[in-house]
Amino acid sequence: AALIIGAVASSFLGGILLPFAKPATVLLVVWSGTLIFSVLCRSKKAKQYTPEKDDIVITREDYPEIYALADRAAKTLGCTKKLTIILIPNCNASMLRTDKENFVLLGVGLLSLLCEDELYCVFLHELSHSSEKHAALFRERAYAERVDALHTDAAGLRAFTSLFFIGFDIRYLFNITLFEATASLILEEDADSDVASYGSAEAGASVMLKLAYDTRYAWESDAYDFEPFFAPEEHSLHATREIITKFKARMEERREFWDELIYKEILANNASHPTTRMRLEALGYDKAKIFQKSGAPAYAAEVEAAIDLVDARLYELHKDEYKEGHKNAYLEPLKEIEKWKADGSPIVAGKYEDAVAAMFYIGRVSEGEEICQKAIDTLDANSIAFALFKKASLMLARYDFEGVELMYKTIELNPNYMDEGLDLIGNFLCLTGRESELIEYRKRAVEIAQKNEDETAKTAYLSKSDRLTRDDMPPEMLENILAYMHSLDEKGIINRVFLVKKTVSDSFFASVFVVHFWGGTDDDRQEIMHGIFRYLDSYPVERHFSLFDYFEYPDLKLEKIEGSIVYDKKENKNL
Secondary structure, X not given: OHHHHXXXXXXXXXXXXXXXXXXXXXXXXXXXHHHHHHHHHHHOOOOOOOOOOOOEEEOOOOOHHHHHHHHHHHHHHOOOOEEEEEEEOOOOEEEEEOOOEEEEEEEHHHHOOOOHHHHHHHHHHHHHOOOHHHHHHHHHHHHHHHHHHHHHOOOOHHHHHHXXXXXHHHHHHHHHHHHHHHHHHHHHHHHHHHHHHHOOHHHHHHHHHHHHHHHHHHHHXXXXXXOOOOOOOOOOOOHHHHHHHHHHHHHHHHHHHHHHHHOOOOOOOOOOOOOHHHHHHHOOOOOOOOOOOOOOHHHHHHHHHHHHHHHHHHHHHHHHHHHHHHHHHHHHHHHHHHHHHHXXXXXXXXXXXXXXXXXXXXXXXXXXHHHHHHHHHHOOHHHOHHHHHHHHHHHXXXXXXXXXXXXXXXXXXXXXXXXXXXXXXXXXXXHHOOHHHHHHHHHHHHHHHHHHHHOHHHHOXXXXXXXXXXXXXXXXXXXXXHHHHHHHOOOOOEEEEEEEEEEEEOOEEEEEEEEEEOOOOHHHHHHHHHHHHHHHHOOOOOOOEEEEEHHHOOOOOHHHOOOOEEEEOOOOEXX
């Protein structure tokens, strides 16, 4: 409204000034048009969701039993919009709503676990979100997406006009984040109450348990040896069915243990859904069991057909690019492992980490775990953060509480593992219901994050305002580091190397290496930088290192700092 008033006022003033000052009038008219354009950009309605060509939309003609359950839920809840079901390749369900249509996204993995009564409960829950009582959150989400897009996708004049609103938009996006955190929990509980009111509480509880089993399966599945998806040379014709079969087998093995965890879980501060225990209690259960009822033949046939359909569609979508995935996600990691073994399997800082990471990536977990233990047993204490992180991660995924302190130790040794490490600890403590430890964790996490913000995070960038001075690194240490850099530079593309000291506080500084490349490809440079990073990240001294590409900071004029050039290719020597 203020901008419209401003536009009208500018136009009116321009009309008054026209006989006296034409240039000012032109400027005012342009300004008025700019204001009006900015308002039009804001008032443009966001494009509503429509299925894409790759979406697996199922029809009423082919899946009458499944649609009958969805229609029954819609009628019960008074939903009159058109309803479309889209299959997705996971074990979850969600809903998208537009002005004229509701879309239920139904995970085929979840569908494979459900009988009719359970699927009806899923539709009740999802379609509850289409009711008017949930409309406010969906409207705010849609508007927030549009506001965000106005800034992230803006170009030209739109980029300029979006600045008029930037202060308001930042405040709005912050507030919607807080609103969603609270509203999502309330609306999920409300949707669960519709399940309790209109569906079978027993069937609804069974669905909650099966969803919880999938969460636990995902948490621990990478902690044991597994067959990677891209290991076969050809894309499987039954990839989805194979994944479902593995999950069902694991569920039968672990169900009793998972049940114990489910009733211990604590709600995370950033949770968007209630815990399974909270949802079961809302359905009237202190303890619940999974529903053992089998589906009717016609329904069961549709479930099987849905799995086959997803398998067929995914195969058609990805068969041409599968070979590239097989190369990048399997053969390349395998090559990294074989190269390391050909070099004699050295348990040396900067040498073994990529091979171990590749082992974990392609499912050779026990082998990678064994090498990490060897590294912990043989390397200097300042060089084992990577191995400690891998070991602690496995311990947490296997519900071993001792992994918590090990992860804290890892973060203390190397702050690069802070974000992922703290997330793993927090999730572990919530999943296992350790309330007192969770309270201590939240306090400790704030302290760690604050220390990182005050010190370590400031070494992740360079600026003209930094306190950059000569770094008098011990000559032997510098010689070792430069020698390692040269060992990676097979094509001779390292032109110069700078070393400066960045002082963050009276008690904290970093030794900053800046590498100036000349020639080579982007991949060549990235490979060298990655190798140097691995080496510095595990260097056996209590010193913080930072590493940058010279061309990221060409305006810093590092050459002006006395003694900063420690290698110059023209001189063909270290300086």
